[in-house]
Amino acid sequence: MGAGHGHRLHYHGHSRLHRAPAHLKLVALVGFMLVVVATPRELYPVFGGYALLLVAVIASTGVPFGYIGKRMVVEVPFVLFAVLMPFVATGPRTEVLGLSLSEPGLLAAWGLLAKATIGVAASLTLAATTEPLDLLRGLQRLRVPDLIVQIMAFMVRYLDVVTAEMGRMLTGMRSRGCDPRSPRHWPLLARSVGALFIRSYERGERVHLAMLSRGYDGTFRL
Template identity: 50%
Template sequence: MGAGAHPLYRHADSAVHRLPAEVKIVGLLAFVLAVVATPRETLWPYAGYALIVLAVWRLAHIPLRWVLPRMLIEVPFVVLALLLPFTEGGERIEVAGLSLSVAGLYAAWGIVAKGTLGVAAALAVAATTSAAQLPAALSRLGAPAVVTSVLVLMIRYVDLLAAEAGRMRMARISRGDSPRALHQAGAIARGIGALFLRSYERGERVYVAMLSRGFDGHAPDLAAVGAPAPARGVQWAAALTPAAAALTVTALAWTAG
């Protein structure tokens, strides 16, 4: 993994990639709030939101074959949502011989539609924003310095922990372990415990090393330490255009309703 990258980041040169991270974070938050605020009984606004997301994907050079498999993360929530028409009470209708709750159908639709749009928008931001940009962006948005410092350490050491877990798995396999066999669940659990202890010990060593270098418990302002220039007005306007369009759709949905 390259410096400042994460598994969802796509290296590309697009207008969305070049936007500062803080404007994309605010734009994502505003878009999600607009989607969540939309009445679930009104269906047409969700098509408008989908078009906005597709336009951002196109502008950021994000192909559907890359993003669609990564949206499977929401499958567990979709499965739970599909149970609502059977479990909710109230007025019921017959669909293909099944008695379904009208309120449950609307609830399931709202969860699936809003969840899918939220995941799609979040993937657009993740695919165009490197991990190295996030700490400074959060600092500029007013996040506590401790939070941004924890984020920096997490970004730095999550790959180390993943590599350590991979080495432990390879060591088990080389000794005849079969990770998919049920009787190996105990060995896997002990491996997770060992990884936790190693992570804890590594954290202690890192903290001692920080103290030896003058760390006094106060996190630095990461927006002023080697960070790129803050966003300009034109960049804010460009990044918030999709969110503004989504908010307009939301307002029209409530007005028309």
């Protein structure tokens, strides 16, 4: 958990939310998301209230809205799925801009987008105001199984390592005249991803052996 690893989402600040204990922030996030998910999709003003509350929290932390907005790109798969729902869902149809769309599909798409957007923004706010090491300590304090905490710790630690290795592989491909964005070269890109998986698996085995040689007994110590 050294410097330079796992801090891409964190935004340095000194707000009250930055200083709040990580385990309390985790409980608040889970509770908030349970309420959001349990809210019926037809209660449109309630979702507006959730959004205003979230905007107020982000504003109080001093984290720029653009900082959160750029990282909302992780929501793109949910957006694409929501866009398709009105076209593939069954039930009564309605005309929107000359398109025949399913009314239940439109309602389901709205619910998915609203809840996913609020959830992603809330999670990014937690990540932006909490150091990764503090999050792991918070999980330990909440009595999360130690094995899960260890997996998350290694994921944070080695995410940058694997990402950097993938970047070097893409650079090598481009230097040999291969464009990873071209469909013609996707088979080569797929083989590269497979090679990266094997390298990562082998690295995990070497790290585990190194841990055992240093007295690792299955307990994670921060």
